[in-house]
Amino acid sequence: MQRPPTLPALVCAAALVLTACAGEDKDNKAPTTPSGVTAQASSATSVHVMWENSSDDKAVTGYEVFQGGKRVKTLPAAKNMVDINRLTPKTAYSFTVRARDAAGNLSEPSPAIGVSTPEPTPEDKQPPTRPGRLTGALDGKTQVRLSWEAATDNTKVTSYDIYQEDSRIHSVSGTETKALVTGLRPGTVYSFTVRARDAGENSSPDSNTVDLTTAAAPGKGANTAPTDLKFTVRKGAVDLSWMPPQANGPIETHELHINGTLATTIVWGVIPEGKTVTHEMIVPDPPGTRLSIKLRAKLPDGKWGDFSAQRTVVVR
Template structure:
């Protein structure tokens, strides 16, 4: 009897762990919400990230209390389009988590769409003198000289790797971009936009490598990347990283996908390297080009700052 009682006791102690408590806590309210009219039919809404005891999984944007956008947790800005000209709107943002808990709405912000300018087909000039100043390892401040327009510039759009990531009013000549990764090479460009949604050409790019995390190795990206297009071909030039030994292999990526490996054997060219490859896409097709080098230890280094080019 004693042995049986002991066995029963041990069996009872080896049961499954208690289930994880149900998540009932909502995320915090998103802060820093702004709304900027970029044209007669669009408003750009931005906010700062909310927090949660587990994880924020997404955001919802509301106009006049009605939900108009659902966005993933990594997205902290969006354009609300299809609005009527010269109309005032109020926007709020709410965060939610995986358990379906939803934060209270943010403070409401208002923006009035601009007057329609249907006959305006002239884009602004490109912003000039773009420069990037790092703000720690995860943010950057961009500054530029203003563009000109035959009516007026209503917004500046910031692009990274040919993707718009930020918008500021046309009266601004600075932008603060956060959410970057430490020890990473970036290239930013800025376009000016007017009330008719005419956009300028890209500014000249501004490159920046964010500060690495404490104890991380130095960045090993190729530098000085330049990309030019001629009829039926694209030419890439760059300076290989200083890796302590000749760099014989580079990977070329187009639009974030591996395209080819550039190999020179044991004697790569001194100084800047050049590579030309054919393209058969229609004129106007845009490519974002990045490179990384194979280091002497056989590993692949960091990616270069990107460059975007249009096929001719």
């Protein structure tokens, strides 16, 4: 008669099974190497590094940026650009980027990109002029192409910074007047402006604003954002006008958000479709204050629609 296995044998067998299963689940595959790495000296003491997103068999969880072989920044997966500050003027630097996944696997380093910081201009307090005639166009479903007229400066424009609403999302060399912005979400309104910057870290006023709406994702209805938002700044007030969304029914209510916070609810009663509406916004803030303004409408089904493009005004 065959004897039953002893307890130690059973424990050993269970451990082998668990070890085998753990080995099967272990992620040993590294993400792809980040591509399209660029490094742009945006001042005498800072460099702007950017790269294209990597991919992984599970998910990329972050990026590591190296300066001359030394890690100087660790970033989440959603970030593919960073400013490296506190550098030495008139100095050559080299940067590489590696992607990381949840298991800690690191990609191969990207090819090293060299860049030199310019000479400092400590006495330069004059900002560049405003970039002119910003235009943009959709390029596929998740990216846009922007172009503008060059700014001028008493020394030299070292970079152009691209802003989406009030967040800088991209930078290009001061010799460039075009940019490709990638990684956008479908069915979303984006508002872009450009500022010129010099080696003294002086930034120009904002260019004109360009609004672009990416195509809706499959199965999602039409965009429900108010459109054509315009403003006129007066002393102590801002006059707003916009077109309510087409929503197969009457629009009676809008929310006005300032600097990301609900400021007031605007109620008129039924607004005829295709009619531009206006609102006077009283502003108690001191002159020079920057305010970011956007709206959304309450739809006929009781839900709030998409936000309009954002406008940034400077109080008089």
